[in-house]
Amino acid sequence: MGEFRMPSLGADMEAGTLVEWLVKPGERIKRGDVIATVETQKGLFEVENFEEGIMGEPLVRPGEKVPVGTVLAVIHGQGEPLAEVEERAPARPAEEAGTHAGQVAPPLRPPLSTGTERIAASPSARKLAAELGVDLGTVTGSGPHGAIQRIDVEQAAARVTEERPAEKAPAAPTLRDGMRQAIAAAMSRSNREIPHYYLGMEIDMSRALGWLEGENLKRPIRERILPAVLLLKGVARALGTVPELNGYWIDNRLQTSADVHIGFVIALRDGGLITPAIHHVDKLNLQELMAAMGDLIQRTRAGRLRSSEMTDATITVTNLGDLGVETVFGVIYPPQVALVAFGRIMERPWAENGMLGVRRTVTATLAADHRATDGHRGSQFLEALNNCLQNPEQL
Amino acid sequence: MTREQLTEIIFRILKEIAPECDPSELLPEENIREILDIDSYGFLQMLISISEETGVEIPEADYSRVFTLGGLLDYLMLRVY
Structure with a gap:
């Protein structure tokens, strides 16, 4: 049982x-x-x-x-x-x-809204009630077991409007407020408990991107692969060299994971972020990884994620994309022990073999838990990541 | 297809990708991605939808020509039937 x-x-x-x-x-x-x-x-x-x-x-x-x-x-x-x-x-x-x-699991902080707890209501009704400023405690549900449905909220809102036509409904806490609170709690815990150290490396992406452009030229638009996929795959490969960054700090010790499930930071359009895991990144080829990433982004934005995707990330990768900043210093997502962040890919002067040229580069930053690893291992990880990205055809 | 029809298609697609935005407020010379805060995945989805509706497939090498609304419209007008 x-x-x-x-x-x-x-x-x-x-x-x-x-x-x-x-x-x-x-x-x-x-x-x-x-x-x-x-x-x-x-x-x-x-x-x-x-x-x-x-x-x-x-x-x-x-x-x-x-x-x-x-x-x-x-x-x-x-x-x-x-x-x-x-x-x-x-x-x-x-x-x-x-x-x-x-x-x-004792709560770390008091519940956000005590007023609406234990009231049976569908999520869309709850959302609507928050938007319209309707107190769910005053609504009679017509759904199964008296659960409040959208229509009940609409009717209640209409009644309120009739009763107090001039009065504006007060703003109630929304789902997004809740998410902000949740992120605040997790990140505060991270900064309080995890002794972070940071390492950064500028990586020449010209070979990798040149190779990818050649690949994409052969593909129909639906099968094009984004540079972020190369970065994810590079991280998964590099973790093979430094597995201590892949896992959890639990019970005062490092527990490395044999599987590489990368938590991928996805920004939601109306604020906040979600970090669902792409499973077994080390075992997917680039096409499969692109499909998995696209599927995850779409399901995240549609609200159809599975519980396992929210629980089993072994490391986090954040990629602020090609419009954002150069360098990102991330905050580790506990109980994970590392976060790899990529800034924007941009053209920069680059010296190599005594020659100065212009290359497309990205700054990779590792935020790691000093309880689990030291800077030496961390730098070996970034070096391995760099090596992987210089050999894109092997990714 | 007229420029107006293409504009309508682009606005509809952008509205799907960035539902909270009003694409009709975009100026022709503004960078679509920056103004509407669209990530590289969203941009690719936009190009996939455009290619499905207009038959014009934009290769990566031409991305720099379609970053603005005006640029995108010019690009499509030259290639669409």
Whole structure:
């Protein structure tokens, strides 16, 4: 028997709202199945199951906001007799589940908005209520289990407008406010706990970009590869040389990861950022990596990320793109131990073999956790990254 | 295809990529990406959509000619049927 818990979708998450169950009690579920959707300050996520078994009775109802670690449902083993399944199945009151979880993951700070907690409402209704300044506590839900739906908010807003036509609704905290708070909490923790050191290297990109332009010329526009893909792949390769930068600092020791899952910083159009992981970057070829990156960007912006993508990044890469600044000094995303940042690719004077020329270059910066590695290893990483990018055909 | 029709297509595509922006406020000489804050992935998506709607595929070597709205329109007008 296993427990399906509210996952921590990143160091900056303390609680989540269960939005929907995608499987029914009694249904057989496999590892990797998406069995629920959860809303956090960063949007809506599909949550995967990590246990083979039979879905038990849900312990948390749609619309309930519970701390990370709360048991959402029990997953029964395949071999367990059905009678036992039924016996264990009865739903516990949600409050009880909430208390249990409180012990598992104590919140670092008080919840953002106490007013709307435990009120069952669909995410779009919640969003609309925030936009219209409607207090969900005053709305009667017409959805399943009395959950508040968009239409209920619209009706409530209309009533409010009728009652107080001249009064403007007060601004309520929005999803974006919540995200700002979440980022603030995670980054404060990072700066407080992680002794960062920074190393930078200017990398000649002319060979890599020249090679890529030749490749893209052969491809239809839909299959073109962006320079960011070369940088991601270069990082994954270089981590093979310095694996100590790929992993976590947990329980006062470095735990390196055999898999390379790169958290890729994606800026959201209306502010804030999300850092979902591209899995197994070391094993993807450039075409596959481009597809994976595009898929991730689109799903991030559409709010269809999976829980595993939010939890298992082993290192972070931020690429402020070709319009931004030259150099980026990143803040490590705990419990990771390194972040690699790329500035903009730009033309610069470049001296080599006694000759001065103009090259397209990028500044790569490594922010690393000094508890886990030292500058010597860090510089070996940047050197390895440089070597990879000088041999683009091998990426 | 007229310049007006092309402008309409470009605005519609830009609105999909940058929903919170009003592309019609773009001046012809302004850099589209800078003004609308579009990253390299968004820019590539824009070019893919343009090529699908107009049949004009813009090679990377010509990117510098299509960074502004005016440049993009001129480029497409010369190649579109």
